[in-house]
Amino acid sequence: MYEFRGVKLASLRLRLLAAAAIALFLALALAWLGLTWLFERHVERREAAAMIRSAEVLVSGLRIGPDGVPVADALPEDRRFEQIASGLYWQLSAASGAQRSSSLWDQKLVTSPARDSEWETHKIAGPFGDRLLVVDRIIRPDRNGPAVIVQVAENDRDIAIAEREFGRELAVSLLLLWIALSAAAWAQVQLGLRPLARIRGQMERLRRNPAARLPNDYPAEIGPLTQAINALADARGADLARARSRAADLAHSLKTPLAVLAAQTRRARAAGADDAADGLERAIAAVGAALEAELARSRAAAARGAAEVAHADPKAVVERLIGVIEHSERGEMIAFDVAIDDTLTVPVASEDLAEMLGALIENATRHARRLVRVAGHVDVSGKTVLTVEDDGPGIQDIDAATVLMRGRRLDEAGTGHGLGLAIVRDLVEATEGEIALGTAALGGLCVSLRWPPRPDAG
Structure with a gap:
């Protein structure tokens, strides 16, 4: 009996179904993890692309003021930059000072080392207790002027909500898919085990008729099993035939000595030895009954072999x-x-x-x-x-x-x-x-x- 994590599975069908269900569940669980990660990356890239477009608007009108503070003459059109704590912010930072969107109010974005060759995307702790997805880059409005860190950030709360909803809907879809695939695995197991069910029927026929044998038209994977069963049936039939023959020969060979003993019993009774004759008769009767029983078993064995094709009125x-x-x-x-x-x-x-x-x-x-x-x-x-x-x-x-x-x-x-x-x-x-x-x-x-x-x- 096969045991899986303390659960005993006596059925080959249950073993195959359990293995298929577990394998499908693990595969779909990995698929869920992978797809949710890809969805997260996709959403973040899309949001980062939108923020880069807003940052490029700021860069297009970026200059350094007389006091060394960066100034943006062109602002993004999204009105959320003007609403306090809206979740969408921008900030221009230089060594002499910074300019920020109205949505930051009296807060500021944390600056981190940025590249001057391309936009970078990462997450930072933001104002108002939020966590932000931010894109930043170092820009030099004047070739020899001060460096300006351009940052555009967005609250990742909406992104997290979208990711959770996607993960939940994906989990439900994959669960339904798991049920459908498990049903398909059940059908596949049923189809695969059908030859074994056929063998069971043939074995019942073999049990009723020792002369019957399993056919040779089974799949190649089951062929060695049927050949071994047929070989075992041949060996069993030969052993039974020899045993029945020896038993029948023994029974028949004892009939003549019993007849001789019966004759001696009659002589003993005629000679007046009635007690001895009675004892001999009882012993002969017991042996004769045992012989009849053994012959009956031989007949029963022969009847078992012919029962499948015999009919009587x-x-x-x-x-x-x-x-x-x-x-x-x-x-x-x-x-x-x-x-x-x-x-x-x-x-x-x-x-x-x-x-x-x-x-x-x-x-x-x-x-x-x-x-x-x-x-x-x-x-x-x-x-x-x-x-x-x-x-x-x-x-x-x-x-x-x-x-x-x-x-x-x-x-x-x-x-x-x-x-x-x-x-x-x-x-x-x-x-x-x-x-x-x-x-x-x-x-x-x-x-x-x-x-x-x-x-x-x-």
């Missing part, structure tokens, strides 16, 4: 099973009711469905009093449902919960329904189905098998 399977069970000693005493539509199909191979229903119908026949009912339908959620119920004693709810726990068997709880129910559960789960135990409307046990609709169905 449950009505035909049920009628065939009932036809066999009716000829048994117990089956002759039971009535069978089949309520399955002729068009209903189950996403299971016929032999696997026969294995499941055979165990369930045989179990129901063994515990029923007079009636066993097998029904099938498609529920409102689209699941295919098969139920087997009887009018026998049934089981308690706590026993039903116990038998459906992984690793537990109903026979371990002592209810007498045997190992067949556990085998049915393995086969149902291998074919992506569900099994549930409950109380039947007939009063006995009801076993429900449900399979979800296929993703490609309809």
Whole structure:
């Protein structure tokens, strides 16, 4: 799990979106700083250009009076130079004295070293508690006469207000732009991660069918991942095939020794060793049950591999099973009711469905009093449902919960329904189905098998 500043991001999508949003925010913040600085420079240059034009008017009529004080015969036309504390001022300074605009009243501008080659722009502390943007230059009206510092200044309050308004409006605009770009980044992330979503769907198919493999038409960046998944699936399939083969071989190889032991048990009983024969029979029964369970797991593994392409006619399977069970000693005493539509199909191979229903119908026949009912339908959620119920004693709810726990068997709880129910559960789960135990409307046990609709169905 990736952690960013103490926040854990378990989603790759969230990581990409967070990174994009942060990067965009930082870029736009830098853009805001840069643009506000450029705007400030632009406004100051424009105001400085206007003040230089006023200063050039002063310079055009500049002379030195008899007392050595500079005199301006031509004055700028802006009336703010005549209004006291208007924020726009001019001053002519020489060693013998200075002339100032009426707007300065009894104040004066601070002079600083100026150039005589070009106008300079800088900021100074001004009169009336204001801060001023000033342009100044050294002018010599007479070639050999005294130097005059020409200053024109303007209060920068209006400039600061304009800069704040521009910065605020720019911030709002860039915030909207950030939202739009974040939405575009979200769309880009969605588009970029679409192949991964497709892989997720293919992985679900691979989980349902171990023989399936991921296609090779993914983008080049994802190709190595799909190849690694396919290689892992190949290795897993090979390991499972070897394991199933070894388990099946072991189970089949033990059947002959068990048959020999059964024959020895009969000989021991014939010889009068009933206690020894009973012990051997119990041991043989336990080993035989374990072998049946192992073979059932092998069948379940095979059913998992074929579940995606298999279909079975449950009505035909049920009628065939009932036809066999009716000829048994117990089956002759039971009535069978089949309520399955002729068009209903189950996403299971016929032999696997026969294995499941055979165990369930045989179990129901063994515990029923007079009636066993097998029904099938498609529920409102689209699941295919098969139920087997009887009018026998049934089981308690706590026993039903116990038998459906992984690793537990109903026979371990002592209810007498045997190992067949556990085998049915393995086969149902291998074919992506569900099994549930409950109380039947007939009063006995009801076993429900449900399979979800296929993703490609309809």
